[in-house]
Amino acid sequence: MNTASAGHRGPDVRSDLWVGLKLRTSGGIELAMESKVDFMYGEANRKLAVDTLKTLGVEHARVTIEDTGALPFVIMARLEAAVRRAEGHDRNAPGVSDRVPRLSCLPAPGPSFARPSARDRWRRSRLYLPGNEPRFMLNARIHRSDDIILDLEDSVPPADKDAALLVVRNALCALDFGDCERMVRINPLPAGLAEIDALVPAGVNVILIPKCESAEQVREVDARITSALSSFVTRKSSFDVFLMPIIETCEGMFRAREIAGASPRVVALTYGLEDYILDLGGVKTPAGLESLWARSQIANAAKAAGVQAIDTVFADIDDLDALRASCRAAKELGFEGKGCIHPRQVEVVNTEFTPSTEEIEKAQRIVLAFKEAQSQGRNAVCVGSKMIDPPIVERARRTIAMAVSFGRLTADWDKVS
């Protein structure tokens, strides 16, 4: 079995590549390429294909390529997937480690390659992108989500997990994700562990652990990251990789607190509603009473562990009013952000998890009144008819810090005028 293929082709496919590959023992590389951009990039593509095969150690092969305008990072990922499949490190190979590239052929690093993130940055909105669909990734940054998630789990068919990992790895290297934090949702353990070895050197910021049920799983992922970082960090000393466990089972819900605190890499905790309801055997309703305990449990566990609580996704991409209501309900429970499955959801989510003008003004009044009271030796004060004490002031301060970081207030707002 030295024949394999990878990638997508067909009339509706855009910006992708299909490779058919037959390894042989002699005859060199025989390349047949059809490309809609042949008149512009034909020569460059042929050279890239031959160079990639050489780097992957392939000397003799018959290669057929159908190109619908794939960028170089995609061309490299599809060729590598085909080579690995043909060599037998394919999806049918037993064992986890076989999914890990042994000989990698990484594209040239792009402008946001391995850009470090920060533990406490805002994670209001995170946009999910299917890992085996490179065309959605190119302009993902323009939709202004705080995070972009390249997904290897549910949006990727089982037969394409290996190919998706290579697309995601190469995209992390080559594409400009702007100011977005780069997240990858790996597959559930143990399969997902091996994916980490490819993602860390590609500069991933946050790994999402799906169907997480125990602190032990988090620690396993942590250890794998530490080991993968050991060679990478020598080049990027300030770089670190964070974790966001996703709790999707009843078992996981009960262990939420220990999961959130299982590793210093954990920066946020979230949950998956569909899988949880399935496990629970409940019925998903618009009011969501069936998941109220779980949602509160996640928010409380996160806050107890000192990490961010992030809400799950909202499935109806056309109903932005319902999305807005869902954001408000989440915010009331203590969540600080929400997942997005379509770019049009991002603006609503960002707006809802950013303090409004009224919230900011109220916070300013509270902080100023409290300052005034303190200068007179008091620790409580009334604003309007309401009693203001230290926890309320602390909440107001957080609102103001957020407003400052989103440019809604200047840092010296209380000194101006």
Place this chain on the structure above:
Amino acid sequence: MELVKNALGRLVPNEVNGKPAVPFKGIGKHRPAGPKTCPPIPTCLDFPEDGNKVVPDLRIALERAGVRNGMTISTHHHFRDGDTLSLQLFDLCAEMGLKDLVWYPSAAFPCHAPITKHLDSGVIHHIEGSLNGPLGDYCTQGKMRGLGVLRSHGGRAQAIQDGEVHIDLAVIAAPTADQFGNANAVHGKSACGVLGYADADLVYADRTVVVTDNLVPFPAIPIQLSGTFVDMVVRQDCIGDPTKIVSGTTQITRSPDRLYIAELTARFIRDSGIMHEGFSFQAGAGGISLAFALYLAAMMKRAGVRASWLHGGSTRYLVKMLEDGIAPALIDGQAFDLDAVRSIGLNPGHIDTSPLVSYNFHAKGNYINLLDVAVLSATEVDANFNANVVTHSDGRLRHGIGGWQNCMQARCTILAVPAMRDRMPVIVDEVTTLCSPGELVDVVVTELGIAINPLRRDLLNAVKGKGLPIRSIQDIKAEVERICGKPSGPARDMTESSHDSDRVPSRKVVAVVKWVDGTVLDSVYQVSS
């Protein structure tokens, strides 16, 4: 025929289809003198006293019109991809043994692919009009006997009026007509809303035949097209496919990237101050050119700003803007969906227009000159803001010019385009085919940022500090090249050589692009299949 360099350094033929052609001289430099063309004087003596101009069928009409070899016959694209009359017309011409006709459509659509057989057989000598799909390939592969002549809607009217194109016979499909030849597009199963593309033909053609599938008693109200210019009326069961003439409803693009560009375009119009009380804008039916208008209308509502008029391409969305009071007038060149067709019949503020009035450059002013902002697409834009709308980077003809060149006369012209399509750069070093000089392109909005033409210092100043992603076009082009790679290939080499006076392109010219004043702006070259 000889190739000469025009004012923008493009090599163009000095003769087109046996007639002398004027190379482009620069914006506003060409001022033709002399009278407009005129049709022969008719007399009532030659027409039925009872005003009944109905003849039994189209073949008899063609015979009575005296159609001969080599004549120019015009048709119109009011039915867009649902047109069947043009095909029937040339099938009849073939049956009658006619040869070497010139087809002068106001636009061609995929449904016109069967015309290639009449080009092959010699019934049609060449087409002067937009060439895309199979007809575009036919032309770019060098199979057409004459040169393709690509004109804007306004340029088509100008060419008729200035006598560059003499129309021997105009055949006009009319959704409703009376026996005298009065017609409208508001009623009937083929209702398409507007009949303006036939205006210049109606006035200047030697003979005019109206073909309808809905003959009504005189007078056919509203009279959008006057029977005073009509020689004969034909009634037949079918003139087009109503399911393809207008869509039931227009859909907004769902592409997140395109919506982002549309929103950015609307923000630019707002933040530059173009959006002010009493301003005007043009909106189209597809993609970004419709989506931007929806974002803009929402911004206008929030700011309490009203426009004084809109120019369309109308859709149910523009009708809603009219009905919501976003603007009191919608001046409409073509209706794209059923709601728009209905609105023309009902809303007094919704009025039809024609290229002769809205777009004609050789006129006593035109509507587009009054327009504050037009948002258009393009296949390529180069570092000098020159733009292409007819060919893709592979040199093949893919789109007509439509009203695109005419809208360049608006006070602010915005090209809202993706910086790349798949891996094909849209922001390029140099356009494959020049369709508008860069000095008329004011702003280019892409997903990678907004480039303002340095000639528009006023716009650059207006948006300072407004938080818009303003960049130089060179900067955007450099990013596109970083993402896609630097393109190479024969199409590029050919374009580059066309600017080198010592090197003549090795490939044959197959079509020319005319500017709105009738001069030749650029050549389209043969591309092997």
